[in-house]
Amino acid sequence: MRAMWERPVSARMRPRRLPPSSPLQxxxxxxxRNVDVLVGHFARRCxxxxxxxxxxxxxxxxxxxxxxxxxxxxxxxxxxxxxxASRVFAHHCELSARSxxxxxRLGGSRxxxxxxxxxxxxxxxxxxxxxxxxxxCEQLPATERAAIExxxxxxxxxxxxxxxxxxxxVALRKRLSRARSGLRKEHHGND
Amino acid sequence: xxKFTDHxxxxxxxxxxxxxxxxxxxxxxxxxxxxxxxxxAGSLMLGLAGVVTALVLTLAGSTPAFAITTNGNGSVLxxxxxxxxxxxxxxxxxxxxxxEQVTIxxxxxxxxxxxxxxxxxxxxASISGPTLEVLVGSDGTEVVGSSQTAGNTGAGTYxxxxxxVTGDAGSGASGTSGSxxxxxNTGAN
Numbered sequence: 001m002r003a004m005w006e007r008p009v010s011a012r013m014r015p016r017r018l019p020p021s022s023p024l025q026x027x028x029x030x031x032x033r034n035v036d037v038l039v040g041h042f043a044r045r046c047x048x049x050x051x052x053x054x055x056x057x058x059x060x061x062x063x064x065x066x067x068x069x070x071x072x073x074x075x076x077x078x079x080x081x082x083x084x085a086s087r088v089f090a091h092h093c094e095l096s097a098r099s100x101x102x103x104x105r106l107g108g109s110r111x112x113x114x115x116x117x118x119x120x121x122x123x124x125x126x127x128x129x130x131x132x133x134x135x136x137c138e139q140l141p142a143t144e145r146a147a148i149e150x151x152x153x154x155x156x157x158x159x160x161x162x163x164x165x166x167x168x169x170v171a172l173r174k175r176l177s178r179a180r181s182g183l184r185k186e187h188h189g190n191d
Numbered sequence: 192x193x194k195f196t197d198h199x200x201x202x203x204x205x206x207x208x209x210x211x212x213x214x215x216x217x218x219x220x221x222x223x224x225x226x227x228x229x230x231x232a233g234s235l236m237l238g239l240a241g242v243v244t245a246l247v248l249t250l251a252g253s254t255p256a257f258a259i260t261t262n263g264n265g266s267v268l269x270x271x272x273x274x275x276x277x278x279x280x281x282x283x284x285x286x287x288x289x290x291e292q293v294t295i296x297x298x299x300x301x302x303x304x305x306x307x308x309x310x311x312x313x314x315x316a317s318i319s320g321p322t323l324e325v326l327v328g329s330d331g332t333e334v335v336g337s338s339q340t341a342g343n344t345g346a347g348t349y350x351x352x353x354x355x356v357t358g359d360a361g362s363g364a365s366g367t368s369g370s371x372x373x374x375x376n377t378g379a380n
Contacts, residue, residue, distance in 0.1 A: 023214035024279055028200070035196045057199055064207035068214040116195040 027067050030077040031060060037078070038085055039120070041154050043127040044134055045089065049120035053112055055092055059085045075163040078156060082164035086146065136183060144179035147172055200278070205292055208282025259283055266322040268307055269293060274333060291320045291356045295327070298352035302331030310356040317358050327351040 035056070042055045062084050063070075070080055112120070124131075130153045137145045143165075150161035162172035256276035260268040267289060269280050274297065281292045293310055307326035312318045327333050332350050 022212055022279065023216050024204070024208055024211040024282060025275075026216070027211050027214075028204075028278060031200055031203070035199070039193075039196065053195060053199075057202070060199065060203055061207070064203055064211060067211060068216060070216075112195065116193075116198065119193045119195055 023067060027064060030063070030067075030081070034078055034081050035060070037154055038081060039123055040127055040130075041082070041085060041149075042089070043120065043124045044130045044149075044153065047124060049117045049124065050112055051092075052120050052124065053116070055085075055088055058088045058092075062088065076160050079160035079163035082150060082154065082156060082160070083166065086164060136186065137179065139186070140179050140182050144175045144182065147175040148179040148183070151176055201281075201292065204278040204282050205285055208278065209286040212279065212282055212286070257283070259287065261321075266324060268324045268326060270307075270326045271295070272328055274327065289320050289323075290358060291318060291323055292358075293323055293325060293354055293356055295325055295354040296352045297327070297333065297349040299349055301348050302327075302350035305330035305332075307331075308351050308354055310354040313355040313357045316356065318356060319358075323354075323356050325351060325354045 038059060039052060039056050042052045046052050046055065059081060063081055066084075070077070133153065134145070134149060137148060140148075146165055147161060150156045150164060151158055156164065158172050158176065159169055161176075162169045165172065167175075254272045256271075256273045257280040258268075258270040258272075259280065260270070262268060267284075269284070271277060271280060274295070277293065277295065284291060284293070294313075307324040308331075310323045310325060327350065332348060
């Protein structure tokens with residue numbers, strides 16, 4: 001009973017919304033705002049919890065390395081992180097055998113604990129509808145697929161998605177329109 | 192947050208915290224922060240005979256968010272005035288060459304006895320560094336106002352029930368388990 005009353009205070013407990021007083025606190029707020037959506041992003045793409053963990057970790061390791069250069073005036077932190085995430089995933093696809101490098105950069109390999117694996121497996125399962133949509137998008141060009149994933153599944157604004165993909169807002173909206181149109185045609189074709 | 196994301200943040204804070212604390216953020220971000228209530232970040236190192244104190248100031252003219260003191264007997268006292276500063280304190284420990292990370296567990300109610308709590312090693316953790324003690328506030332009690340919490344949840348009075356310490360490599364449990372005890376626990380019920 002006593003344990004139920006305990007309030008563990010660690011990185012998971014952020015009960016206050018105080019303004020960040022240091023870059024570390026600022027980065028922590030960026031982390032807290034985005035880690036869940038990034039886990040979901042990778043959970044739709046990968047079926048292996050350890051891979052989801054590695055890709056999420058690598059994204060934030062790169063973000064921490066480059067945080068000094070992040071300028072919020074140029075775009076939201078979410079757009080910035082998804083830009084990093086897209087490069088991390090591309091690198092993973094090219095060199096998947098090296099994806100575990102992240103662990104060594106974090107001070108040694110830390111295999112996931114059983115409940116962490118269960119958490120991530122649950123998240124992968126929860127994202128199965130999104131993953132199914134992504135499979136339906138496989139016939140679309142990669143650029144259109146990325147646009148529809150970022151906006152319709154990850155919840156980025158078109159402006160954020162454009163920043164993440166390094167394209168103009170106009171180009172993003174065109175890709176998004178084509179992607180949605182393509183999916184509608186495919187859907188009607190299946191009826 | 193999930194256990195995975197909690198662990199990931201602990202890893203990031205441990206491995207990159209020192210770099211981030213001193214990151215030279217672009218002026219726009221800094222200007223944006225300065226529009227908020229008077230915030231001042233800085234650090235002050237005091238060297239005394241047998242005593243080294245590290246302070247990180249968060250509010251101009253107010254109590255430091257945390258302080259780390261190395262006592263003459265080699266033990267290290269981590270004073271937490273704002274529990275939200277715990278990741279910073281852990282990052283500072285790493286920066287000071289103390290490869291141990293602290294997780295604290297707050298329990299409702301005021302501390303029955305004031306004073307620091309000695310952290311126990313987490314199960315399976317290999318701790319070779321100095322003994323760590325944690326003191327929350329000046330007397331072991333923290334009062335969280337309703338305006339300080341999201342949705343007014345978590346407001347109340349808390350004291351440090353117990354704390355655990357893990358090694359720098361994050362081996363074994365990472366302090367989220369509440370099954371370990373501590374020695375010299377002066378704050379528990």
